[in-house]
Amino acid sequence: MNPTIELLKSHRSIRKFTDQKIPPELLRELIRAGQCAASSNHVQAYSVIHVIDPDNRRRIAELAGGQDYIAECADFLVFCADMRRSTDAAERAGAEVTRGMTEQLLVATIDASLMAQNVAIAAESEGLGLCYIGGIRNNPAEVSEILKLPEHVYPVFGMCLGYPDQTPEIKPRLPVEAILRQDYYADTRDEELVAGFDRTMNEYYRLRTGGNKDTTWSEQLKPLFTAKLRPHMREFLRKCGFEMK
């Protein structure tokens, strides 16, 4: 296992950080490393908002469901899917542009995600810790307003960055057999593999909490799909100009 793969496999979310600041030049270097990820047709359909204002950090922490580390970490970034820059550029070059296509939502969401994962790895390679914040999609319209996002830009997720002040255990993952399939989807073994993973996660939770958290992966998933997680997203995206035509 080479050191880069070792780094990838040692990822854990960090939610507690020391007071140490991140040098501004390092932050720019992380973003540049992010930009080197592949991008669909070189569109580079992302923008990153570096939220410095402490009041805005606190407001976003509340809007994301009371995640205080958004206010406390060294730097907080919001990764945005951005179809504005590229469509504006094409328009200035004389194109009669169609916006709001479903494919554009996918391109921008994928572009922003690939880019962010490069930023995450670059950060970890420099000894930083991080935590993705999908919780900004709890109240995406308010977050967009705080960041003054224009039409055709939406906030995909946030990222807390800083020097780690904790070393959480690495969470187990589904067995590779459940993920990597040969030629066809063929899910005949899924139930069995998930049952095994439920036992793995149960052991992980019990050990980590001295027996207090006695649950499984499947149990943990239940509220996510029953409560219609973030039912506002469709309407929010429409209002942002991602009409999903």
Next chain:
Amino acid sequence: MNPTIELLKSHRSIRKFTDQKIPPELLRELIRAGQCAASSNHVQAYSVIHVIDPDNRRRIAELAGGQDYIAECADFLVFCADMRRSTDAAERAGAEVTRGMTEQLLVATIDASLMAQNVAIAAESEGLGLCYIGGIRNNPAEVSEILKLPEHVYPVFGMCLGYPDQTPEIKPRLPVEAILRQDYYADTRDEELVAGFDRTMNEYYRLRTGGNKDTTWSEQLKPLFTAKLRPHMREFLRKCGFEMK
């Protein structure tokens, strides 16, 4: 700049590969590294189809717009957004599940993208080259049929993997000032920055082609947004059970 950041910044798409095979154990190791990426609520909403059958490789190469390297590379993977495994697991655990939410489309697309980017970096760290294939979304229904994808699973992109038989130049990226914004989106400098990047890309294209390709970033983008790129995606996703409720 540490070796990992150096690796990230040396990325270029590879479309020509040697005959050297990828050891199966290395491929599994890449997938395991991929699985270590962050996942929203630990849902792990992805599956990867390793397309081995040569006929299927050729058919997908055609469906993606005649990209022969899909058939020629050492290994070809299709990364799928998979909301089936996790919702089925929650259902077996007794949840009354709601499927087809827009948020679920986002979660699965983001999860698959973060995971794939880890696979890409792990691959490059082992001296492999790769190329993302968004072109499978040209004919996603046919690709889904070939891979026998069930409902609530859709093919996000492919990835060609192999040992590089070319060393293309690294493509310039937008200046970091155009991507990283402080506190607010504030796009007042975008037009100027894009104009500068158009000059950079023009120089890049001219040098690379001995003057034959005299175009800019903005010009290159024009057909993408005028031709209503992949207008079938909305209906395709709906048929897959991603109804975007």
